[in-house]
Amino acid sequence: MTTILLIKSVDQQRTVREAFDSIIDADEPVHFLRLPTIRCLGPLIQEINPMIEYGVEYTINCLPEGYDVADLVEFAVEVDADRICIGISDRTVTGKARIDDLMESLLLDEKLSGDIIVGEDIIALEELEYET
């Protein structure tokens, strides 16, 4: 299973840990995909240490300036991602994971389908299928 881990902030250690601890299996390829607003994932990657602690191969990529959901889907198709994981950065007053614009666009994208899992610090879109 190929996973895209969308990184919206360098403070997403909990999100990344949850992904590796409960979603991603060892030996699965992982693509860290950062927003253009994040300069460097070095400290985050060093802290998590995915290759040594979790035994996964990973790449780091960046969404283009002025990105939209199409760029994310294009990248997902390119790497044939089976799942996309996005961190939960905020919750509503009733405890629901707050959905930002990008997440909303992904969820309502007609070309994408699969399963959704809402965790403690992560929303995972699983078993992705792409309609061309």
Added chain:
Amino acid sequence: MLRIEFQIRPAGISSKFFAIDEQVTSLEIDNALPVTGGSVFLSLTVQFAADISEESLSSQLPNVRIMDMSEAGVTQHTYYLNILTDLSDASVLSLLTENRAIPHRIVCQHSYLEVVASVCDWNHLKEVAGTIEDEHGPLELVGTTQTESIGFPLGGNKIKQSMSGKLSDKQLEVLETAYRMGYFKVPQEVTAEEISKELDISRSTLSERLRRVEHNLCALLFGPRT
């Protein structure tokens, strides 16, 4: 199963209420019962900016028949209304149920209608969102969570109605503040000292009010002490 929260622009009965002269602060649909002939019986909780009479309301809602109207008691300018109106006034509710989604909460506040509903999965979410958008325009997804149980359709306000008159405004304020600040979480996220500072009351007053709340809740659940 997913519980979703989304917003759309006001529609149906909420649009009608928000168009009257008296300022409406919020409107919640507590219950709905379809009636033969294309009508629906709706139970509503409506908060106005000031007191309002049934006559005044009736005159401004020509196609809505007010069957019953009573003051909520605890919260100012808030009324429980049972009305008979056209089914199209509950179109969001109808669209949800027609698409096999379970509506839990439908509340209108000024510029938006907030809806909480349960859907089976991601595909179902898209199906429901698409139908609502076709009928009511853009929909904004606010939040989601995974849930094992389907929960109760609407009626979430029933407990508030049952509590009407059982708790004073001050007791409710203490209870809500303590709840919002995490006083009832395990472990506690806030101390009694911090809540009393937030409310600008002494710790003993806070303690007394919380105990009265607990006593009244127990009385409601178990009846009077013998």
